[in-house]
Structure formats: structure tokens, C-alpha cells
Amino acid sequence: MALDPETFDALIDTVRRFVAERLRPLEAEVEAADAIPDAVIAAMKDMGLFGLSIADEFGGLGLNMIEECRVAIEMGRTTPAFRSTFGTNVGIGSQGLVMAGTPEQKAEWLPRIASGEIVTSFALTEPDVGSDSGSVKTRAVRDGDVYRLSGTKRYITNADKAQLFTVMARTGEEKGARGVSAFLVPKDLPGVTIGEPEKKMGQKGAKVADVHFDDVPVPAANRLGAEGEGFKIAMRVLDRGRLHISAVCVGVAERLIADSVAYAGGRHQFGQPIAAHQLIQGMIADMKTEALVARAMVLETAAAKDRGEDVVLESAAAKYFASEMVGRVADKAVQIYGGAGYIADYGIERLYRDVRLFRIYEGTSQIQQVIIARETMKRGG
Ligand SMILES: Cc1cc2nc3c(=O)[nH]c(=O)nc-3n(C[C@H](O)[C@H](O)[C@H](O)COP(=O)(O)OP(=O)(O)OC[C@H]3O[C@@H](n4cnc5c(N)ncnc54)[C@H](O)[C@@H]3O)c2cc1C
Numbered sequence: 088m089a090l091d092p093e094t095f096d097a098l099i100d101t102v103r104r105f106v107a108e109r110l111r112p113l114e115a116e117v118e119a120a121d122a123i124p125d126a127v128i129a130a131m132k133d134m135g136l137f138g139l140s141i142a143d144e145f146g147g148l149g150l151n152m153i154e155e156c157r158v159a160i161e162m163g164r165t166t167p168a169f170r171s172t173f174g175t176n177v178g179i180g181s182q183g184l185v186m187a188g189t190p191e192q193k194a195e196w197l198p199r200i201a202s203g204e205i206v207t208s209f210a211l212t213e214p215d216v217g218s219d220s221g222s223v224k225t226r227a228v229r230d231g232d233v234y235r236l237s238g239t240k241r242y243i244t245n246a247d248k249a250q251l252f253t254v255m256a257r258t259g260e261e262k263g264a265r266g267v268s269a270f271l272v273p274k275d276l277p278g279v280t281i282g283e284p285e286k287k288m289g290q291k292g293a294k295v296a297d298v299h300f301d302d303v304p305v306p307a308a309n310r311l312g313a314e315g316e317g318f319k320i321a322m323r324v325l326d327r328g329r330l331h332i333s334a335v336c337v338g339v340a341e342r343l344i345a346d347s348v349a350y351a352g353g354r355h356q357f358g359q360p361i362a363a364h365q366l367i368q369g370m371i372a373d374m375k376t377e378a379l380v381a382r383a384m385v386l387e388t389a390a391a392k393d394r395g396e397d398v399v400l401e402s403a404a405a406k407y408f409a410s411e412m413v414g415r416v417a418d419k420a421v422q423i424y425g426g427a428g429y430i431a432d433y434g435i436e437r438l439y440r441d442v443r444l445f446r447i448y449e450g451t452s453q454i455q456q457v458i459i460a461r462e463t464m465k466r467g468g
Contacts, residue, residue: 089151090149095154102161103161103164106165111164121292122292137202137203140177140178140182145198156330160337163337171293178331179328196271205249208243208245209253210252210254210272211223211240211321212241223255225239233306234304235302236304237301239298240297242295244448250274251272254271255269255321256270265315268310268313268315269311270310272309276304278303279300281296282298282299289443290440327402329449329455333402333406333409334409336412339438340409340413343416346434347370347374350427370419374416374420377415377416381413399458404455407455411446
């Protein structure tokens with residue numbers, strides 16, 4: 088599915104103006120308050136941002152992957168916490184349902200997810216289970232028409248606001264990934280409790296918290312896919328999510344490059360703008376080159392995904408390269424700003440902290456390397 092080019096161009100233009108005129112002026116305020124203003128969330132709902140990836144029959148905008156990535160690049164040009172506000176509804180929180188939900192499950196939940204009426208979260212990580220995500224310990228034991236769900240999920244994005252969780256839990260006796268199933272778990276079921284939001288390094292305004300399940304009676308009708316398919320669903324969701332995150336990395340890098348060029352043009356040392364010094368130009372050239380490479384990887388992989396190709400390797404490679412790239416770009420931006428790069432007022436140190444997360448969540452860089460190597464060897468090169 089794709090929008091007609093005129094409608095899509097209008098959407099991109101609206102998002103670009105929203106970022107430049109509404110969101111960027113609020114960056115320092117969001118950092119200080121560690122919260123996104125309600126008026127911004129309402130505006131995001133009006134623009135349809137919560138339903139970017141959800142089909143129009145459920146009230147979403149029905150973007151294809153390349154369109155979604157282009158919106159994510161635009162959203163990357165401001166503090167990433169703004170995107171996180173609707174990011175789980177567009178990505179990891181909703182896509183298990185989109186990919187594996189029954190018509191009844193979709194009809195019940197997707198319209199409210201697309202409109203932003205409810206927030207969804209994706210709950211895979213646990214206190215003892217991170218990169219080795221197939222070894223989840225949270226259990227769901229069949230008991231008549233329900234599964235009794237018990238366990239703790241950790242660092243769950245938007246858990247503080249979510250009304251619906253996609254939870255991966257062990258249903259079978261089989262060890263490892265094959266014993267894992269996925270469930271839609273409404274927050275209002277008895278036995279669901281949310282921990283206090285964690286204090287984090289960056290991305291202030293986006294919250295993560297523990298989610299505890301204590302003998303929660305989850306209707307069997309809320310299982311996504313068959314028993315034992317949960318890990319496969321989670322991996323498909325993450326393949327897609329990785330591309331979206333890569334696109335955000337490209338957007339943040341482009342923002343940092345534009346800021347660095349502007350600063351270097353206005354700051355004078357040794358009688359000329361620092362932009363005239365070739366060592367500064369070298370940093371700008373490296374930043375731009377890397378950002379262009381990442382942009383090309385993201386858009387090419389998104390196009391391949393839209394053609395229905397297997398992009399497990401390419402999505403992992405895009406996430407690996409783009410998240411590492413934006414870290415290097417942020418580091419050089421701090422260097423170009425000199426002392427100002429270390430001072431909060433200029434906002435560069437904030438983005439430097441914000442982008443650190445991209446190398447960690449939705450699979451660390453090491454896990455991307457593991458996937459890339461495995462898939463490359465599978466393909467024989
Ligand atoms: C802000 C934030 C938001 C998050 N949001 C969510 C969310 O919404 N839902 C969710 O389910 N999870 C979420 N997570 C969890 C995140 O996905 C995990 O933190 C991440 O997958 C890494 O797991 P871990 O922290 O347990 O690290 P570990 O798995 O303990 O890894 C520690 C180190 O060991 C390395 N390592 C592990 N295995 C290997 C290996 N085989 N080879 C080489 N190196 C290896 C890792 O790369 C890392 O460097 C979030 C985390 C954060 C910080």
C-alpha cells in the first residue's frame with residue numbers, strides 16, 4: 088500500500104513544518120520537564136502520526152515502509168522522545184497484531200491504536216533476559232478459557248501510558264524460542280502493575296518502566312498466532328522496527344550536520360570562521376558521507392521490504408550502521424561546537440546522550456552483527 092505522491096508530499100511537508108515550528112522550540116522544555124506536553128500529543132493524533140503504519144481500513148494512514156521511513160527521518164530532526172510518543176503504536180507495539188492478529192483482534196484494537204486513543208507497548212525484555220530474548224521466563228499457563236500470566240518485563244517503552252501490551256511468554260515445556268507465545272494483554276486485567284519510570288541517560292520525555300504480571304487471567308482469544316509462534320512474531324516485528332529506528336538515526340544525523348555547519352559558519356577563530364579550517368571541513372565531510380550511506384541503506388532496504396523481499400540481513404545492517412553512524416556524527420558535532428558542545432544551552436550534548444540508546448535497544452550492535460554474519464553465511468556471501 089502506498090499513498091498517492093501528492094498526498095504523501097503534503098504529509099511530509101506537514102511533518103517537516105511541525106518538527107521545525109512546534110517541536111524544536113520545545114526541546115529544552117521537554118528535557119527539563121521529562122514530559123511531552125499534552126497539546127503536542129493531541130496535535131500528533133490529529134496528524135495521524137499514531138497510525139502511520141496501520142491500514143486505512145482501521146483508520147491509519149497505511150504508509151508503506153519507504154514512506155514510514157521518510158516520515159521517521161523527518162521526525163529524527165528533533166529530540167527523539169517526540170517520536171517515541173507514537174513510536175510504539177506505529178512499530179513494536181502494534182505490528183505483532185498487524186502481522187499475526189485475527190480479524191476480530193484487529194477490529195477490536197487497531198482503530199484505537201491508529202487514532203492514538205490507546206497507547207501500546209511491546210514487552211519482551213526481562214530482568215534476566217535481554218539479548219537472548221528466546222529464553223523468556225514469563226509464563227502463560229493454560230487454564231480453561233484463559234492463560235494465567237506471571238512474570239516481569241523490564242525497560243518497556245511507554246509502559247507508563249500503555250493500555251495494551253504485546254507480551255512474549257513461555258507456554259510450552261520446550262526450552263528456548265520454540266516454547267514462546269505472544270499475547271495481547273490489556274492493562275486493566277487484574278494482576279497487571281506498572282513500575283516507576285526509570286531515570287535514564289537521555290531521551291527525556293520518553294519513559295520506560297517494569298511491567299509486572301501476577302497470575303493475570305489473559306483470555307485465550309488474546310493469543311497472537313499459534314502457541315509457540317511468539318518468538319517468530321517478535322523477530323518479524325523487530326526486523327521492521329530496526330528499519331524505522333535506522334531512519335530516525337539518519338534524521339538525527341542530518342539535524343546534527345545542519346547545526347554543525349551553521350555553527351561553524353558563525354564561530355570565528357584565528358580571524359576566520361572555523362568552517363574555513365580544513366580540519367573542521369574534514370569532520371563535516373565525514374559526517375555527511377556517513378549520513379548519506381545510512382540514508383541510502385535505509386531507503387533501499389525499505390523499498391526491498393515493500394517489494395516483499397527478505398530483508399532480515401539488510402535491516403540488521405541498516406540498524407547496525409545507522410546507529411553507530413549517528414553516534415560518530417554526534418561526537419563530531421560536539422567537537423565542532425568545542426566547549427559549547429558540552430554545554431546544555433546549545434542542545435548538542437543532549438542529542439549526544441539521546442542517540443546512545445540507538446545502539447542498544449531493538450537489538451544491540453553486537454546482536455545486529457550476529458544476525459548479519461548468520462544471514463551472510465546462510466546466503467553464502
Ligand atoms: C530506553 C530503553 C527502552 C527499551 N524499550 C524496550 C521495549 O519497549 N520493549 C522491550 O522488550 N525491551 C526494551 N528495551 C530493552 C532492550 O531491547 C535491551 O536492553 C537490549 O535488547 C539489550 O538487552 P540487555 O539490556 O539485557 O543487555 P544484555 O543482553 O545483558 O547485553 C549486555 C552486553 O552483552 C552483549 N551481548 C549479549 N549477547 C551477546 C552475544 N551473543 N554476542 C556478543 N555480545 C553479546 C550486548 O551486545 C551488550 O553489549 C529497552 C531498553 C532501553 C534502555
